[in-house]
Amino acid sequence: MLLVVGSLAAALVLSAPLRAETPERADDTRARMAEIFASMQVLLPLSVDEAAFAAPENREKVRRALETLSANADAMATHARGDDAGRRYLGRSLRDDATRALARYDEGRPENAAFLVRQASENCVACHTKLESPGDSPRAVHFVAETDLAKLPLAEQARLLVATRQFDAAETALERLVTDPETPPSKLLPAITDYLVVAIRVKDDPKRPIPTLEKVAARADLWQRLREDIEQWIRSLRDLSTAKPAANDLAAARERIERGRALVPYPADRAGLVDSIDASRLLHRFLDSGTASKRDAAEAWYLLGVTEAETARGFWVSQAEIYLETAIRTDPKSPSAEKAYALLEEGIVLDYSGSAGVNVPHAERQRLAELRRLIDAP
Template sequence: MRSGLVVLSVFALVLSGFRIKSGEKNYEDFKPHMRAVYASLVTIFPLALNTRSFTSKDNNKAIQENLNLIAQHAKEINTLAAKDEKGHAYLSLQLERNARQAALKYKDGLHDQAHFFVEELYDTCLSCHTSRSSSTDSAFTMDLSKNLDLDAMGTFGKAKFLALSRQFDRALDEYERIFKSQDLSLEELMHFDPLVDYLVLAVRVKGDADRPLKTIAELQKRPLPGPVKHDLEAWQKSLKQVKSRPKKQSDLEFARTLMKDVNRDRMSLVNTIFASKYLKDHLKRANISAKDKAETYYQLGICELSIGESLLAGESGMYLEESIRLAPKASFAKRAFELYEESVTLGYTGSAGINLPVEEKARLDELRKLVF
């Protein structure tokens, strides 16, 4: 399904990291780059719909020019976002890196590798959209999406596209339609794991525990494998517990409660997603102490590792690193370093062993000296 969705990666550039409110100071700085990327996407969109079009010599010039343009403006966006909230700054950096690599690989005729980096752009955009608690839908892409054959994007393609274009309620509607459909195979349910995407949208983006409770109740009526049933029962229990949040608890205090018994497994997924929502809300508060901010980043790092998305695992490293730099002698700093070292090492481990880049090794050495 990913190859069929590759076009969304490019299109999603216009949607990722651009949620700058019109009243904010740097909105005007972002606008020309948003418009330039949008204009480029309108051209490249139909060409990227399938591998044959993407690799055709007839389309080479148009694709290359537009990939170059996207990379150029992604670089400017990254520069503007560098001083923003850490999660946004990290994702903007990933956006710029992947856009640059997509353009370079395509130029060298390495179309498969170019496809890979375009898909990475898709993951970056999806992570950016679902990592935040803002649930405002956007009409920014409505005109373009009217002309798209969303139903041709694979079983979950339409739902993912709607999420990327910030049409969150429609995305949830689409996921629920699929879950109710008798056409949904157990293979698709197990392989693509759409329930995780659905829960992230419902819980973290919309902050809604009631909606997924109804969906889970419907799914439990279907004959499902034991592991899926166990997940649904655990998530149902967690959703009911989260609804009884004590009113006097702060976002950070409630997140601590949610994370108390969390393990890096699927059983505690709902608690983890809700905790990440409240932790991100806590970071928006003014005058947070360095210690509280460090703990918040530490807990966010654990959350993103627990949710289990490959991209979010990279984002978790950023959170863990930031927590260490803010409070290297805090009680959680050693554990933060252990998790950071583990995620970095695993990311560079292959059949030939561990191959850490020089800059990554230097960063690990620097953080180790801060903590120990």
């Protein structure tokens, strides 16, 4: 079993894009990711079966996998290249999830630990959907289908297929989900968002979702605004399908964002979703090239924060704040830094506002104060 897990992990890592890194750093990253994947391959199937996850005969295996997951996620975050804020953030997030899961497990709360393990896979999804994929992992083809993970709802299976770099299977699963008449309209938006992220950002294939979304738009039970949004996404996908390759990714991303904003009648509207996802694809590629000036990189991080806020569909992992903070730290004197600060401050205040008033934690106030000092420093 360990040999299978190890070879599976290696296959997953070898198919992961590790661009703009020195050979030594890339080797270290692959080694860390191999350990992370090996741990997840042990934990995920057990997490579906509460009795198996809590069974005494599995205790040592579960504890060892959680400890390994936490240690290697922390190491990956610590050794991420200096400009890779996203990987540092996701590494820390994965470490924290694993540490909390281990604490709950040791407290005799295996159901909480199992939940945290499944949620931790959101970090893998976020990492694997940043850049265009060089291909699916050949050895993880049947991992979800042939384990207890197949018992999960289709939406969760699709997320785990992305986490294990099975993008073709993930697209197929999401197509089944969104075209199933039993899927209520209220569940369509997160599934379609995941589907478009894989199709546009990972596969760079804006044509594939068009017939699927046409079927969804034909449903009689959609509310009017949702139908209008889906119809707009279809038009935007057609435009992307015929667009010429970008000569300058940053300039093209600006154009995509402005085009998406022109479609939006009010801030929470989703008509510009396709343009935001494609803009994020261009921005990730631009930053990954390692050729950006400080000012351009700051703008790219700021725009990524904007697109992440518009496209993020889950509550567990959202990178908007780290992107905005990175924009400020990259070039505090740039126009993008001031805009990033305004958006970051607003988001933090709103996050901690409620019926009892505004209660921003001390650590968050300190973070904002430090960033403000960087911008205002002579």
